[in-house]
Amino acid sequence: MNIFLTLTIWILLGVSTAYAGRQRGRDPIVWFVLGLLLGMIALILVFILPSIENASEIQVREKGLDFKQESQLPVGYMYKQWFYLTDEQEQKGPFTFDELKEKKISGVINNYSLVWCEEMKEWSTLQELKILTDIQST
Numbered sequence: 001m002n003i004f005l006t007l008t009i010w011i012l013l014g015v016s017t018a019y020a021g022r023q024r025g026r027d028p029i030v031w032f033v034l035g036l037l038l039g040m041i042a043l044i045l046v047f048i049l050p051s052i053e054n055a056s057e058i059q060v061r062e063k064g065l066d067f068k069q070e071s072q073l074p075v076g077y078m079y080k081q082w083f084y085l086t087d088e089q090e091q092k093g094p095f096t097f098d099e100l101k102e103k104k105i106s107g108v109i110n111n112y113s114l115v116w117c118e119e120m121k122e123w124s125t126l127q128e129l130k131i132l133t134d135i136q137s138t
Contacts, residue, residue: 010036017042025052025076051075073129074119085114085123104132 017035022028024046034042052075074080082100083093095103103109104126111127126132 010039013039013043017046020046022076022079024049025078028079052078073131074117077117077131080117080119082115082117084109084116101132101135104135 014032014035018028018032020043021031026046026049031042031046034045038045078097080097081094082097083091083095084100084103085091100109100115109115109126111133112125114123114125115129116123
């Protein structure tokens with residue numbers, strides 16, 4: 001009975017840490033493993049560390065660049081499933097963020113392509129979201 005309870009608490013800590021890490025823009029698999037290995041320490045650590053998007057905002061401000069405060073990007077956007085609309089308004093996807101990046105590189109989509117992912121209110125262009133705009137297609 002004690003072993004079952006211990007394993008249950010151990011797994012719950014891993015799952016809780018992974019969920020909290022994902023919500024803060026971090027890799028949930030890494031945080032699941034950290035939650036299993038470190039328990040409450042990892043759970044506390046994930047809340048102490050700034051979210052990935054907050055760290056990006058600080059870096060952008062330090063470089064003196066313009067940053068849109070009311071960003072339309074959801075937390076953890078790099079781990080979401082993405083969709084895009086073709087010129088014929090046909091929805092394509094889901095794609096990982098890396099696959100979306102490859103579509104931009106290969107010229108399938110451009111800065112004016114409409115994209116969407118979970119937690120976004122509406123479709124937006126890559127240019128409006130200020131993501132992947134510096135990548136030139138081949």
